[in-house]
Amino acid sequence: MTPEKTVPTDMVFEPKIIGFLCNWCSYAGADKAGTAQSLYPSNVNIIRVMCSGRIDPQFVMKAFEQGADGVIILACHPGDCHYKEGNYRAVQRYRLLLRMLEPFGIEKERCRFDFVSAGEGDKFVKVITEMVAAVRALGPLKIPA
Amino acid sequence: MKIGVYFCKCGTNISDKIDPGKIRETLVQQYPGIHFSTMDFMCSEEGKEAIEKDIGENNVERVVIAACSPRDHEATFMRVLSKAGLNPYLMQMVNIREQIAWVTADPDRAVEKAGRYLRSAVNRVQLHDPLEKKEIEICPDVLVIGAGPAGLKTALTIAGSGRKVVLVEKSPVIGGMPVRYEELFPNMECGPCMLEPLMGDILHGEYAENIELLTMAEVTGVVGSYGNFVAKISQRPRFVDMHTCIGCAECIEPCPVSAKNTFNYNLNERRAISFPFAGALPGAPFIDEKLCISLQGGECRKCQESCPVEGAIIFDDREKVFERNIGAILIAVGSDLYDCTKIPNLGYGRFGNVYTSNEFERIMASNGPTDGEIRTTAGSAPTSVAIVHCVGSLDPKHKEYCSGICCQYAFKFNHIIEKKLPGTNISHFYKELAIPGKEDFSLYNHARSNPHATFIRYGDIQDLSVAGDEAGMVIEYLDIHGKSGKVAADIIVLCPAVVPAEESGKLGAVLETALDRFGFFEELHGRLDSAQSKIKGVFLAGTCQSPMDIQKSMNQGMAAAGYILSGLVAGRKLEIQPVNAEVDEERCSGCRVCVAVCPYKAISFDSEKKVAIVNDVLCQGCGTCVAACPAAAIKGNHFTNAEILAEIKEVLR
Numbered sequence: 001m002t003p004e005k006t007v008p009t010d011m012v013f014e015p016k017i018i019g020f021l022c023n024w025c026s027y028a029g030a031d032k033a034g035t036a037q038s039l040y041p042s043n044v045n046i047i048r049v050m051c052s053g054r055i056d057p058q059f060v061m062k063a064f065e066q067g068a069d070g071v072i073i074l075a076c077h078p079g080d081c082h083y084k085e086g087n088y089r090a091v092q093r094y095r096l097l098l099r100m101l102e103p104f105g106i107e108k109e110r111c112r113f114d115f116v117s118a119g120e121g122d123k124f125v126k127v128i129t130e131m132v133a134a135v136r137a138l139g140p141l142k143i144p145a
Numbered sequence: 146m147k148i149g150v151y152f153c154k155c156g157t158n159i160s161d162k163i164d165p166g167k168i169r170e171t172l173v174q175q176y177p178g179i180h181f182s183t184m185d186f187m188c189s190e191e192g193k194e195a196i197e198k199d200i201g202e203n204n205v206e207r208v209v210i211a212a213c214s215p216r217d218h219e220a221t222f223m224r225v226l227s228k229a230g231l232n233p234y235l236m237q238m239v240n241i242r243e244q245i246a247w248v249t250a251d252p253d254r255a256v257e258k259a260g261r262y263l264r265s266a267v268n269r270v271q272l273h274d275p276l277e278k279k280e281i282e283i284c285p286d287v288l289v290i291g292a293g294p295a296g297l298k299t300a301l302t303i304a305g306s307g308r309k310v311v312l313v314e315k316s317p318v319i320g321g322m323p324v325r326y327e328e329l330f331p332n333m334e335c336g337p338c339m340l341e342p343l344m345g346d347i348l349h350g351e352y353a354e355n356i357e358l359l360t361m362a363e364v365t366g367v368v369g370s371y372g373n374f375v376a377k378i379s380q381r382p383r384f385v386d387m388h389t390c391i392g393c394a395e396c397i398e399p400c401p402v403s404a405k406n407t408f409n410y411n412l413n414e415r416r417a418i419s420f421p422f423a424g425a426l427p428g429a430p431f432i433d434e435k436l437c438i439s440l441q442g443g444e445c446r447k448c449q450e451s452c453p454v455e456g457a458i459i460f461d462d463r464e465k466v467f468e469r470n471i472g473a474i475l476i477a478v479g480s481d482l483y484d485c486t487k488i489p490n491l492g493y494g495r496f497g498n499v500y501t502s503n504e505f506e507r508i509m510a511s512n513g514p515t516d517g518e519i520r521t522t523a524g525s526a527p528t529s530v531a532i533v534h535c536v537g538s539l540d541p542k543h544k545e546y547c548s549g550i551c552c553q554y555a556f557k558f559n560h561i562i563e564k565k566l567p568g569t570n571i572s573h574f575y576k577e578l579a580i581p582g583k584e585d586f587s588l589y590n591h592a593r594s595n596p597h598a599t600f601i602r603y604g605d606i607q608d609l610s611v612a613g614d615e616a617g618m619v620i621e622y623l624d625i626h627g628k629s630g631k632v633a634a635d636i637i638v639l640c641p642a643v644v645p646a647e648e649s650g651k652l653g654a655v656l657e658t659a660l661d662r663f664g665f666f667e668e669l670h671g672r673l674d675s676a677q678s679k680i681k682g683v684f685l686a687g688t689c690q691s692p693m694d695i696q697k698s699m700n701q702g703m704a705a706a707g708y709i710l711s712g713l714v715a716g717r718k719l720e721i722q723p724v725n726a727e728v729d730e731e732r733c734s735g736c737r738v739c740v741a742v743c744p745y746k747a748i749s750f751d752s753e754k755k756v757a758i759v760n761d762v763l764c765q766g767c768g769t770c771v772a773a774c775p776a777a778a779i780k781g782n783h784f785t786n787a788e789i790l791a792e793i794k795e796v797l798r
Binding site: 040045046050056125 | 214215216242243244245247248249250251254255257258262265679724742745765766767768769771781784786789790792793794797
């Protein structure tokens, strides 16, 4: 599945991705994948926040500015938020974010939002794997000066 | 700043994939001053002692733990820091087991990723603030709103612990709905008999002096938060002194005014001074101000003249307003029944012999309008009764939910009708049958084995149509199989959907407690926390939260009591966790975006200072306001912008 098996490692683009995960659902979902020892690419660097509602759009912009090729935001499913409605705020902000990315020439595929529950270790692995593949296909992010 | 990095090998769970030696190398390269230590099982007693000792011996000021998920052992290691004399928040935990060692195929990549994570944690932990838990004084007393089964049980339980309970009831009588029912499902227990011991304890029991019962009262305002609420309660005048009155009822007969008795759903008459029904508690009558000649300015003192006790009847009684300090609030205001006139084909309101279940309960009650005799409006015993289940329930055009209790009381009706009037034909019209629980099948089986009972399943309530006159009605129906038919019915009993009480909306606004899409009080979590509302310190019990039976209502009340008794303890301060939001008043422009986004109503606006204020007791530390503040005037403790940005920066280096 990982391309390094067919292509020499130094020729494969390894994207740097930041993942913002809420503590209660998505981070627990990532732990679940861990407990199941499901393998996935190591490109996503997880930053834990208590609630996806804490994710300030400036964190995402900063991440891109400082070299991230992609950012993924994972939140509790609608209705499951530990803090009642933080995930709805996260969705609203994500929609605004997408509109902010375009003028910077950042493809919207570089910023993904998804819902991962504490039980969805498999979904977490799937989402991460897809994200890495999608950003790898886009190549390194070049923000025009 | 001396930073200690503690690397747990977790047996070989971590070290098989991530070589601690390589991690040490990469860290020391960037942070030459760090202190790096490797252990086998850090969460073991030996491991924890070793870290504690190591922190002391090496004068470590900040700690990075590289081990399992913080969801497993963050609290464990925070306690180790405390024991070592360090503030527990001066620690950052890095999840190199669940999120690296166990999920990364290639050890080189695992080491690389762990290196990034650890550098990032070292960068972040330097910015950590030592956070202290705050403590506030609390009031352990409780306000219970609603004196039905749930409210009574909770009030007694809490009063039994020596706390004060203010029990507020809007009607002149306590006991809620079931006290008006002659017999209860599933075991045909007598309603008043079941509740009287509870009510007796409330009024005269061992802990009665801890309970302040305010009947004919309602909560009109609440300020403050969990641990320290102040409630404003206004009480309508009863015009009878409950403490002086001996409940002899001598005053009732002489009263010259007669009007419909609302407590019996207008099925009989009552006087201007009356008891809601025989045996109603508290055992003192009340005067209906609108009916009383004297209170309407006329000349009449008949009740007072007939009263054997001096001062029991007080015509100059006035509305009273009370303010009470409490630490927690229980809402147990019950529910209503769906308005059956919204389904006009069922004839309710058009035919005198079509009753709602509550009306029929009163008809069957020995202290009800007919002394328990089932009679048609013409005064004869019915030869046929139709019971319509699911009236407005399980119906997208009315209420989508199943009300859960109707089938059981419908089969109770079947049982009582058969007992009182053997041989009566009983038709059950139902959409679905719901009879869960270990006791509830018995009444159902009894109804099924009644040779005079028939069961007709319909698909849509519109497929039933009531015609006829007061002498006899006919239900024309189309059943679920498309078969049509007719059934005669002298009396029709409707089992309407359980709906939120009218006052729920008003009370919800007073308490700022959310209602769900049906208008019931919304619970914090449907399964984990259905006895808590979304406002901390405001608890829920009984049918104001969802349709439910007496057993569930009582249990929910007891669950609320458990929360209150363990959460608010007299003499113990309330601990406030420090991972919360803090407003920088200098930077706050007063835009109030934070007030709108806070899911806990923890932020208010100080109109004098023109700044937002976070209530530490209510704030849960989600950080939604922090992300929303356009002026970056709110700091999310332990997840500050600086801390998160430091993490991002280093992990991308």
